[in-house]
Amino acid sequence: MSGLRGLVIRRILMGLVTMFVISLLIFVGVEALPGDLATAILGQEATPETVAAFRKELKLDLPPHVRYIAWLGDFMKGDLGTSLANKRPVAELISWRFANTIFLAASAAVLAVPLSILLGILAALYRNSLFDKTISMVTLSTISFPEFFVAYILIALLSVQLIIFPSISNINDQMSFAQKIYSIVLPCLTLTLVVMAHMMRQTRAAIINILASPFIEMARLKGIKRMRVIVLHAFPNALSPVINVVAINLAYLIVGVVIVEVVFVYPGLGQLLVDSVSKRDIPVVQASGLIFAAVYVSLNLLADVASILTNPRMRNPK
Amino acid sequence: MTEILRMTKLKIEGFSDEQWVPIVKGVDVRLDKGEVLGLIGESGAGKSTIGLASMAYTRMGCRITGDSIVFDGMELFGADEEFLRKIRGTRIAYVAQSAAGSFNPAHRLIKQYAEAPVQHGIMNFDEAEKKAVDIYRRLLLPDPERIGYRYPHQVSGGQLQRAMVAMAMACTPDIIIFDEPTTALDVTTQIEVLAAIKKITREFNTAALYITHDLAVVAQIADRIMVLRYGELVEENNAREIIASPKEEYTRALLSVRTLTEHKDLSESEKDIILDVRDVSASYSGKQTDLVLEDINLKIRRGRTVALVGESGSGKSTLARVITGLLPPLKGEVIYEGKALPPALKNRTREMLRLAQMIYQMPDTALNPRHKVRMVIGRPLAFYFGMRGQERDNRVYELLEQIELPRKYIDRYPNELSGGEKQRVCIARSLAAKPDLIICDEPTSALDQLVAEGILKLLQELQNELRVSYLFITHDLATVKAISDEMVVMLKGRIVEQGVKKDVLAPPHHEYTELLLSSVPEMDPDWLDNVLEERKRKGIKMQEFVQS
Numbered sequence: 108m109s110g111l112r113g114l115v116i117r118r119i120l121m122g123l124v125t126m127f128v129i130s131l132l133i134f135v136g137v138e139a140l141p142g143d144l145a146t147a148i149l150g151q152e153a154t155p156e157t158v159a160a161f162r163k164e165l166k167l168d169l170p171p172h173v174r175y176i177a178w179l180g181d182f183m184k185g186d187l188g189t190s191l192a193n194k195r196p197v198a199e200l201i202s203w204r205f206a207n208t209i210f211l212a213a214s215a216a217v218l219a220v221p222l223s224i225l226l227g228i229l230a231a232l233y234r235n236s237l238f239d240k241t242i243s244m245v246t247l248s249t250i251s252f253p254e255f256f257v258a259y260i261l262i263a264l265l266s267v268q269l270i271i272f273p274s275i276s277n278i279n280d281q282m283s284f285a286q287k288i289y290s291i292v293l294p295c296l297t298l299t300l301v302v303m304a305h306m307m308r309q310t311r312a313a314i315i316n317i318l319a320s321p322f323i324e325m326a327r328l329k330g331i332k333r334m335r336v337i338v339l340h341a342f343p344n345a346l347s348p349v350i351n352v353v354a355i356n357l358a359y360l361i362v363g364v365v366i367v368e369v370v371f372v373y374p375g376l377g378q379l380l381v382d383s384v385s386k387r388d389i390p391v392v393q394a395s396g397l398i399f400a401a402v403y404v405s406l407n408l409l410a411d412v413a414s415i416l417t418n419p420r421m422r423n424p425k
Numbered sequence: 426m427t428e429i430l431r432m433t434k435l436k437i438e439g440f441s442d443e444q445w446v447p448i449v450k451g452v453d454v455r456l457d458k459g460e461v462l463g464l465i466g467e468s469g470a471g472k473s474t475i476g477l478a479s480m481a482y483t484r485m486g487c488r489i490t491g492d493s494i495v496f497d498g499m500e501l502f503g504a505d506e507e508f509l510r511k512i513r514g515t516r517i518a519y520v521a522q523s524a525a526g527s528f529n530p531a532h533r534l535i536k537q538y539a540e541a542p543v544q545h546g547i548m549n550f551d552e553a554e555k556k557a558v559d560i561y562r563r564l565l566l567p568d569p570e571r572i573g574y575r576y577p578h579q580v581s582g583g584q585l586q587r588a589m590v591a592m593a594m595a596c597t598p599d600i601i602i603f604d605e606p607t608t609a610l611d612v613t614t615q616i617e618v619l620a621a622i623k624k625i626t627r628e629f630n631t632a633a634l635y636i637t638h639d640l641a642v643v644a645q646i647a648d649r650i651m652v653l654r655y656g657e658l659v660e661e662n663n664a665r666e667i668i669a670s671p672k673e674e675y676t677r678a679l680l681s682v683r684t685l686t687e688h689k690d691l692s693e694s695e696k697d698i699i700l701d702v703r704d705v706s707a708s709y710s711g712k713q714t715d716l717v718l719e720d721i722n723l724k725i726r727r728g729r730t731v732a733l734v735g736e737s738g739s740g741k742s743t744l745a746r747v748i749t750g751l752l753p754p755l756k757g758e759v760i761y762e763g764k765a766l767p768p769a770l771k772n773r774t775r776e777m778l779r780l781a782q783m784i785y786q787m788p789d790t791a792l793n794p795r796h797k798v799r800m801v802i803g804r805p806l807a808f809y810f811g812m813r814g815q816e817r818d819n820r821v822y823e824l825l826e827q828i829e830l831p832r833k834y835i836d837r838y839p840n841e842l843s844g845g846e847k848q849r850v851c852i853a854r855s856l857a858a859k860p861d862l863i864i865c866d867e868p869t870s871a872l873d874q875l876v877a878e879g880i881l882k883l884l885q886e887l888q889n890e891l892r893v894s895y896l897f898i899t900h901d902l903a904t905v906k907a908i909s910d911e912m913v914v915m916l917k918g919r920i921v922e923q924g925v926k927k928d929v930l931a932p933p934h935h936e937y938t939e940l941l942l943s944s945v946p947e948m949d950p951d952w953l954d955n956v957l958e959e960r961k962r963k964g965i966k967m968q969e970f971v972q973s
Contacts, residue, residue: 321526328482329514329541329592343531419531419576 111421115412122408129400130182134175137389137396165191182397188390192383197394201376205398207278208368208375211291212360215298219360220353223303227310227349232337234315246304254363258297258370265293276371294371298364302356309352313345320344347414354410358403429599429632430456430479434492437474437483437656448474448487449656456600459630463647463664465637465679467873471656472636476602479634480517481509497599514541518593522605524585528577535573538592547596560591563628564621583614587621594625601626603635607642611736611900612944619645619946620957638874640679641946644668645953652676668948678875680948697726699861699894700748700781705757707747713755717743719918721757725862728892732899732909732926734941740918741898745864748896749781779809782855786867788847792839798825798850799835805857824853827890828883845876849883856887864896869904881908902945906930914938 149161162168166177181188187197226246230239249257266274272292282290317323318341326340327333365377372378376395383391415421437449449471456462456479464472477483481494481501494501496517501509513519518541521527529537539553548556554573561569564587577585586606593601603622607615623646626633637643643650643664650667652659652675660673671677702723708716718740725731733741746752748759750770758765761780767773782805785791792801802821806812812820822832828849839847848868855863865884869877885908887893899905905912905926912930913923914937922935929938943956 321521321523322529324484325519325521325527326529326540327513328477328480328519329544330510330512331514331540331544332510335544339532340529344529417531420578423576423579 110424111415114415114421118408118411122404125404126397126401129404130179130397131175133393133396133400134171134178137393138171140387178393182394187394190383190388190391192386192388192391197390200379200391201394201398204374204376204379207373208361208364208377210278210287211294211298211364211368211373211375212357214288214291215295215302215360216357218295219299219302219356220306222299223306224310224349224353226303227307228314228337228342230307230311231314231318231341232333239311242307246307249300250304254297254301254366255370257300258293258367261293261297262370274371276373278374291371291373294364294367294373297367297370298360302359306349306352306356310345310349313348314341317341317344343417346417350410350414350417354406354413358406361402361406362399427458428455429458429497430454431495432475432479432493433495435475435478435489435494436491437471437478437487437489440486440488445488447656449478451492452651452653452656452658454479454634454651456632456634458599459632460649461626461633461635461647463635463637463643463650464653465640465643465650466653466659467638467875469655470653472653473604474656475653476604476634476636477519479600479602480513480519482513511545514598515545515547515596516598517600517602518596518598520589520593520601520603520606523609524589525577525582525609527589528585530577533574533576534580534588534592538573538588538595541592542595545596553595557591557595560594560625561588563625564591565617566591581614583610583617586610586614586618590618590622590625594629594631597629598631600632600634603633605637608637608639612902612946613736613940615642615946616944616953616956619953622646623953639946640668641948641952644948644950645946652679665950668950697728698724699727699762700725700896701760702744702748703757703760705744705747705754705759707743707752707754709743709752711755716755717918718747718754721920723913723920723923725894725896727861727894728888729910730888730895730897730908731911731913732897732905733913733915734899734902734905735915736900736941738917739915741900741915742866743918744915745783745866745896745898748864749783775809779858780860781862781864782858782860784848784851784855784863784865784868787871788844788851789839789871791851792847794839796839797835798837798839798842801839801850802853802857805854809858820857821853824857827856827887828853843876844872845879848872848880852880852883852887856891856893860893862894862896864898866898867900868897870899870901877904884908902942914941 149157153161159168166174169177178188185198187201189195190197190200223246226242230242233239252260262274265272273290274293276290276294278287278290314337318337323336323340326336331340364373364375365381367373368375368377369381376398380392380395380399382388383395432452432454434451434453435449436447436451438445439448440446452471452475454462454475464475466472474483474487478489478494479496481489481504483489489502491502496512499512501512528534535554535557538557539550542548542553542556543550557573558569561572566572566584566587572580572584572588580588590601590606606622607618610618619642622633622635625631626646633646635643635646640650647664649661649663651661652667652673654675660667660671660676662672667676668680671680700723702721705718705721706716707718721740721744723731723744733744735741743752747754750766750768750773753768758768760766761777766777770778796804799818799821802824803812803817806817806820818835821835825832825834830846830849830853834842834846834850839850842850851868852863868884869880872880881904884895888895895908897905897909909926911924912926914921914929914935916937922929922938930942932939934942943960946952949955
C-alpha cells in the first residue's frame with residue numbers, strides 16, 4: 108500500500124504547488140489591471156492628499172512582493188480581507204454566494220453525470236444504430252451553441268411560450284428545498300446540456316475502446332448477455348478516462364457558471380465576480396479567483412486519485 | 426464413437442479492401458465425443474477462424490456463409506443469437522492464446538470462473554466455487570482454495586493459463602476450443618500447461634479442437650490432426666500416422682527439423698574477439714537491490730553466432746540494451762576491440778554506433794510505415810557514410826540483392842510487404858551500416874515457421890559472406906540448435922552456462938539447462954508422458970526455476 112500512499116501524497120503536493128503558482132498569477136494579473144485603483148474608486152476629482160491617504164490605508168504604497176506575502180499569509184489564516192466597495196469582510200460576502208454556486212453546480216451534476224454515463228453506455232451498446240446517431244447529434248448540437256444561447260432558447264420555450272419555469276432564478280434562505288429546486292430548473296438544464304456531450308462521448312469512446320479487448324470476446328464466448336458484458340466487463344475498465352472527463356466537467360460546472368448565473372440573475376459567486384471586477388473590488392476578485400482555482404485543482408486531484416484507485420493493480424499489489 | 430460436432434463445407438469470408446474474400450474455403454470438420462482434434466497450419470490458414478466457427482462465432486469483419494454447423498444434432502449456422510448464447514460457455518467453451526489479455530483485469534479469478542455457470546443458471550456461486558477448487562486442484566494450481574480470490578495480475582502466466590482452462594471447464598462443456606493456448610508461454614511453463622490440458626480433457630472426457638502452429642505440441646495432445654493452408658485442408662489423419670508418414674509435401678516441410686550450421690573453426694583464439702562484456706551488472710531503478718543483470722561476462726568473436734537463451738524476464742534483452750548503450754550498466758564495461766565503449770549512448774561517436782546494429786522481433790513496428798524501402802535502407806547510408814543520390818540508390822539495390830528481394834521493392838511502403846519481407850528489409854537496414862555485430866532480438870519468433878527458416882538461412886549466408894557476428898537473443902531452442910555456434914544460457918539475470926553449442930548441448934548439463942532442453946516438445950507423440958514420468962522419477966521440481 109505504501110506505493111499507493113506515496114503516489115497520493117505526491118499528487119497532493121503537486122496540487123499545492125499548482126495553487127501557489129495560481130495565487131501568484133492572480134496577484135500579478137490583478138496588479139496588471141490598467142488604471143489606478145485609488146483614482147478609480149475615489150473618482151477623478153479627488154485631491155492628491157486624499158489619494159495618498161487612501162493608498163496608505165490600503166497599503167498600496169508598499170512594494171508588490173510585500174503585499175503579496177501579506178495577502179497570502181492572511182489568506183492562509185482564513186482572513187480574506189475587506190471589500191473595498193462596501194467595507195464588509197470578503198468572507199461574509201463570498202460564503203453564501205459560494206454555497207449557492209455549489210448548490211446549482213451540484214444539482215446540475217446530479218442530473219448530468221448519471222444521465223450522460225447512462226447514455227454513453229447505451230450508445231456503446233447500440234453502436235451505429237439510429238439511437239446512437241441521434242444522441243450523438245443532439246449532444247453535439249447543444250455543446251456547439253454558446254451557453255447564453257442555450258439559456259435564452261430554454262427561457263423562450265419553457266418560460267415565455269409555455270410558462271412552466273421562472274426565467275429569473277433568485278433564491279433565498281426563506282425558500283424551501285423544493286422551491287429552490289423549482290427556481291433553478293432552467294439554469295440547471297442549461298448547464299446539463301452544455302456539459303453532457305463531452306462526458307457522454309468520452310464514456311462511449313472509452314467503452315468501445317475496451318470492447319476490442321480479448322477479455323470482452325472471452326465474456327461473449329462464455330455466453331454472457333450483451334448488457335452485462337458492457338456494464339460488468341467493459342465499464343469498470345473504462346472508468347479511468349470517464350472519471351477524468353467527469354472531473355473536468357464538474358470543475359467547469361462550478362467555475363464556468365458565470366455566464367449562466369448572469370443570464371438567470373442567480374446570486375452565485377460568478378455573478379459577484381463579474382460585479383466586483385467592474386467595481387474594481389480587488390480583494391473580492393482575488394479571493395473568488397483563488398477559491399475557483401482551489402475547486403478546480405482539488406477536483407482534478409480527486410479525479411487523479413480516483414482513477415488510480417480504479418486500477419486493480421494499484422489497489423491489490425502482488 | 427458418437428459424433429458431437431460436424432461442420433460441412435464450412436465457408437467463411439472476411440471483409441477487406443471493400444469486398445468479401447474467402448478465408449475458409451469449404452472445409453469439413455468432424456469431432457467425436459471425447460476426441461481431441463488438432464488443427465495446425467501457419468498464420469492465414471484459417472485455423473482460429475474455424476475454431477470459433479464451431480460456436481457459430483466470427484470476429485469483427487468476418488461472416489460464415491455456409492454450409493452447415495451441426496452440434497449435437499442442432500444446426501448452429503443461421504441460428505438466432507439468443508440460442509447460440511445459451512450454448513456458448515455451457516456446452517462449447519473457449520481457451521484463448523493470451524490468458525493475460527483474456528481475463529478481465531478488474532475482477533477476481535473466481536468471479537470470472539463462476540460467471541458462466543451462475544449466469545446460465547446451472548449452479549449458484551457456492552456450488553461453482555466448490556467445483557472451481559476441485560478443478561484448480563486437478564490442474565495442480567498452488568493453493569487451490571484461495572487462488573481464485575486473486576486478481577489476474579497476481580498470478581504467473583502459466584498459472585493464469587491453467588486458470589483459463591479451469592474457467593472453460595466450469596460448466597463441463599462437451600467441447601473446448603483451445604486456440605494456441607501455450608504459444609505465448611516459455612517452454613518450461615508450456616509443458617505444465619500441456620500436461621494440465623491433457624489431464625483435464627481425459628478426466629472429463631471432453632472433446633477438443635486444439636489449434637496451434639506447432640506440430641510437436643499438437644502431437645502430444647491430439648488423437649487426429651488436420652493440416653490446413655490458405656483456408657483449405659492439406660492433409661488429415663490420426664496423429665501418429667501423420668507424424669510417422671506425412672503424405673503431402675507441405676506437411677513434410679512443417680515436420681522437417683532445421684539444421685543450418687556448417688562446420689567452422691571454433692577455437693578460442695583471443696585475437697578474434699570483437700566484443701567483450703566484462704562484469705556487467707545493471708538495473709532499471711539504478712539500485713543495487715534489484716539487479717536485472719548480475720556479473721555478466723561474455724565474449725563475441727568475429728563471424729560467430731552467439732545465442733543468448735533464457736525465459737522471459739531472464740535479462741536477455743536488457744543485456745542487448747547495455748551493449749548498445751541504451752542502458753548504462755551500474756558496474757562493468759563493454760569493450761570493443763580492446764577499447765572500452767562509453768557506457769551511455771549519447772557519449773558514443775557515430776563510428777561506435779555503426780559497429781553494432783539491431784534487428785527486432787516485430788518487423789511491423791520496427792519500420793516507419795510512412796517511409797519507403799529506399800528511405801529505410803538509405804538513411805543509415807547517408808548517416809554513416811554520407812551517401813546520397815544515385816550512389817545511395819545503387820547501394821540500396823546491392824543490399825536488396827543481398828537480402829534476395831527484387832529491385833522494384835525500393836519504391837514500396839512497409840505495408841506492401843509480407844512479414845518475412847519486412848524482416849528482410851530490417852536486415853538490410855542493419856547491414857547498410859556495415860556493422861561488426863548485429864544483435865538479433867527474437868527476429869523469427871513473430872514469423873511463420875517456413876518464413877522464419879528462410880530468414881535464418883539468409884542470416885547464415887550473410888555471415889559466411891560478410892564475416893559479421895550475431896548476438897542472437899531467443900527463447901526458441903530449435904532456432905538455437907539451427908543457427909548458433911556458441912550458447913549462453915541465462916536465468917534470473919545471471920549466466921548459468923556458456924560455451925560452444927556442441928558442449929552445452931551435450932550432457933552433463935547445468936540443471937536449469939537440462940530443464941530447458943528437456944522441455945522442448947519433440948515430434949514423438951509419447952514425448953510428454955515420458956518427460957513427465959522421468960521428472961517424477963528424478964524428483965525435479967520446476968518451481969525452483971520458473972519465475973512467478
